Amino acid sequence: MTALAPDTTTGTPATTGSRGLPAVMLRLHRPALVVWAVLVALTSALLLWAHGPGRDAAHADWLRYCADQVGCVWSDGIAEYDRARTLAETAMAVLPLSVAAWAGAALTGRELESGTARLAWTQGVSPTRWLAAKLALPAALLTIGSALLVGLHHVVAAAPPFPYDWTRHSQNLPGDGALALAGPLLGLAVGALAGLVLHRALPAAAVAVAATEAVLATTGILRDRYPTNRLWLPRILEGGLFLTVTAAAVGVAFLLLRRRTV
DSSP: OGGGHHHHHHOSGGGSOGGGHHHHHHHHTHHHHHHHHHHHHHHHHHHHHHHTHHHHHHHHHIIIIITTOSSOOOOHHHHHHHHHHHHHHHHHHHHHHHHHHHIIIIIIIHHHHHTHHHHHHTTTOOHHHHHHHHHHHHHHHHHHHHHHHHHHHHHHHHSOSSSOOGGGGGTTSOSSHHHHHHHHHHHHHHHHHHHHHHOOHHHHHHHHHHHHHHHHHHHHHHHHTSOGGGTHHHHHHHHHHHHHHHHHHHHHHHHHHHHHTO
């Protein structure tokens, strides 16, 4: 009977080793996972409604009230379509900032502040594997959810219900689908680095949001300075900036962690 005692004292998440890190991550960040799933589900529902019933109602109202007029007052059907699409695109636009705040506060900052990370490092998980697991699982989940939203948004944007300048809807979104996928990963990398540098949850969240917003604002400025017939150039610049900042943040995070734990 006494042979079973070690299992009851060492079977904590911190001692499960690197192979148990994904399971520990899922348990530790379950609330964030639930919030992400709900956000993706609600935003997807808005986009699906906008592409289906919302689009049909808006198109019918446009033909009924506005097709033969220079200007017209939007009907309830048109306004509801506009609100649904605006809300969905706003959620997608602020996603990198939300991810940055979460990554800075909960993913790395809180664990370093409380000492949980160092406890894991002394019980079978190296610092680099700890950080790799911290980044890999959220990156995979963010990519899957973002890919779904980007795909649905592309379908909605490709079939507008009536002639209108819909570019204002996407002014806060990255220039194309690939960049929209990269935005949350940018927030994840910047947030994780902020947590490693500051070791405090709330300051790390604030710094991560500010840094991510600076990158997004820069890409918006680049996009606005080029005419619509030369969108390929700002997209290249946006992509280069996103990739450079994301790769640099991840590289510095691993370098900083390695130096601090030598």
